[in-house]
Amino acid sequence: MIQAPCKNCPHRKMKCHSSCKRWIKYETERDKEREIINAEKKREQGLTGFAIDNAIKTKKQRRTGK
Numbered sequence: 287m288i289q290a291p292c293k294n295c296p297h298r299k300m301k302c303h304s305s306c307k308r309w310i311k312y313e314t315e316r317d318k319e320r321e322i323i324n325a326e327k328k329r330e331q332g333l334t335g336f337a338i339d340n341a342i343k344t345k346k347q348r349r350t351g352k
Contacts, residue, residue: 288312288315288319289346290309290312291306291308291312292309295308324338332349
């Protein structure tokens with residue numbers, strides 16, 4: 287996994303993620319990696335897409351308390 291560009295960034299400030307080109311590029315690459323990992327997990331575990339999506343949704347709900 288690639289390292290976030292924020293570590294030791296001299297331009298880091300509050301709420302800079304929405305305008306930082308380095309962060310946006312990092313986030314895009316990270317999302318691609320996650321898609322590959324999730325696809326492998328689906329294939330290996332033999333779960334349907336619905337089961338994976340439901341598990342992710344449940345995990346997000348537990349984190350946010352909604």
